[in-house]
Amino acid sequence: MTDAERRAEPLLSLRTWLDRVAETGELGHVSGAHWDLELGAIAELSYRRPRPKALLFDEIPGYDKGLRVLTGSTGSSRRLGHTLRLADGPADLSGMDDAALVAALRGKPSQWAARAADFPVLEVNDAPLLENTVEGPDVDLTAFPVPRWHGLDGGRFIGTGCFVVTSDPETGAVNGGCYRMQIQNDGRTATINAVPGKHGAQNIARWFEREGRAPVTVSFGHDPVLLVTGGTEVPAGISELDYTGAILGERVPVLRGTATGLPIPAGSEFALEGWLRQDLACDEGPFGEWTGYYSASRRPVPALDIARVHFRNDCIQLGAPPGKPPHDYSYMRTAMKSAMIQDELVRAGVQGINAAWAHEAGGGRLFVVVSLTQRYAGHARQVAHLTAQGPAAAYMNRYAVVVDDDIDPSNLEEVVWAMSTRTDPARDIDVIDRTWGSKLDPMLEEGAPPFNSRAVIDACRPFERLAGFPEVSQSDPAFLRSVAEKWCDALS
Template identity: 40%
Template structure:
């Protein structure tokens, strides 16, 4: 099955993108290995024979941290990288959304996830090798590449969202769902009615579930359909025995339980995607786990966050760049030749756009629209717009344009009181509890002034054609 993590592992290994790691310690060592591997742009890592755990209880990290692994996950051409991959993904995204109705999940009676069933007193979350990812984390996180499965209180919409999950003890776990996220809205609707919220956590699965769970689709858009649309295959689901929630039939590990109204317990702290401990230990909802289902030789899907680049920044950078480009086209912003959200900003806080100017004010228009399109979940702090001769994936090239084609007085526009991510280290509520989850955004027009486009000094460089001839001539001697 294409929807099976193990089929994905077979494909990735066949392309030389997977390495087995035996004998690592769950206590900080796995996290540090994954950290160093992410910065070295290494392969996906499959940890086995983890300290204190039997062989076969495994953990996968780095699933989508390269162009080839991301393309294998999302069904993209395997020969694309950089802006070519972003452009191709942008074109595919419209189809993924438009064809949702063709790929509803398929209910099945049995699935591999039910190979092992622990209920009641048998439940023991500590039987799985959840890592202590960072040295200063407040606990062991079984959920970083996970998805929380929840259903709206009155209706049929089932939401899959990626939220961190920390083990409290053998039978309970804490979950952090930031305000405004669909999972929190669903949970609070149950709580307002005085009812426990049913929840299931899939802690290991095909990485496309992590892609969908962290993509921030609009409300009422079913992630199961979206995953099916991406894979071009309907997702088989089994019914949770306690909650009735649809569970991926080929999930590696599923925790099933309830979030009881106002039952909170200290969760965190945890090193997060901006590269900081931006959320201290604080009371968060508790999952009372009543059943655990898992496959033989189960695999946790991990996604280590921290100082960029980390386990998720490459994936988010490519995906959010493609998403924003597609949204700009839907908004009828013409002339866009490239969009990039660099890993240095956690794929959120810095947005770069290149365009071919055809009218005055076009660059500023594109920048302002780009600054707001991925609100509220993925707001940006800086938007830089450059001409189409600038490579948006080359920060040296972008900053050359900023330094030589912008005038700070005229080229920078500040937008105050914009939405900020709850985990942004500069969100104003961190300094003033009455300020709300807001910040500001700077828009930098680093394009040649439109009125001077024909009189602006010519760039001092050889033509592209002549450079190609020189590279070919001297290829045997020089690496040009």
């Protein structure tokens, strides 16, 4: 893409993002993979590689060349750093590893929230998205290469990396979230399975109470920054589009949906607008979710009365299929949550916080570790409970572990060693019951309210024994580094 072509693309263009990521060498191309399971399996194999690339699928059987699907967009420190504009260009991303990414993220979410009001969306009248428009009776979502991602999925899920826009019927405040969407009725509609308790689900419920239907717009192809902002907890009362503007330092251009009045990102490749209706419910699921398990059996979920579908020529879908970690966006959630949890603890005035890590094996939510320097009796237990119930980690957390400052919280081997050697289970594990769970929890029984419990584990050395606790039997790190340099050939 030339500089002139880049300048012509709207803000949040997926094509601009792809062009920049290609310069880093982190974009792979796959031709000929079938939309039914094969595409999803290739993506899954890629996530398990030590350095997974983003993959752009083209020449999908049954579809014209140019109708593409992207996966793995936020699956590395360099791609996520670029997506969140934490560096100026490919050269500045070369040293962006996990630790550098989280360090660069520290403090940013609260800064973005504070600045969001300075970046209200910018309404525009034209965009490449309007190159093609299909009206309600002619809508066929199967005209696009929507994957069936997992073997036991109940159908083709068009909404994985999508950005679903809803509004509060009383205030008009806009929310953007990422919810799973399944194609229904031979492509004429799609269900939206909004997570209960999230702001978008609350908006939809209020519209249903008021009118029996809820206006919605959905983008299916955009800069993955909308996957980040739509998939993490932006504070209530702040539009994810304004929050995105704060990340970019520019107002996000939007088209105004003529059927709903709701915004559509002007940089989108492929979007729709319509009304979600209770009386148009369709059986939905199952679907391979971020916990690593299929969701519950099929059940009725509200579906869209689609007014219009807009799409660019040769449009690109942003896919973000979850599954057993590591999955498409598990790394993104881990990095974002780790920074947000650490910031939240520091803002609360807690002393001695060194680092936090929301482990990818727990989907970035279920298993959180914080390292601290103990300053007073009860310090470790205080941090553990604040972590377990603070807003940044409260949803679907199951284990909150605190460790001493000699433990790397991102290293599971070190964390398990600390848990194994520095805890007395009868004394150092607290269990909190009836906390904020999820209907996606594989441990939740069918029909039960979505509570969960969580273990708060103090894996720090006992405060009263800090001076006399047995020494760790390993060499001094500086000495190990000097030996490694001297004997590098023998160790290679």
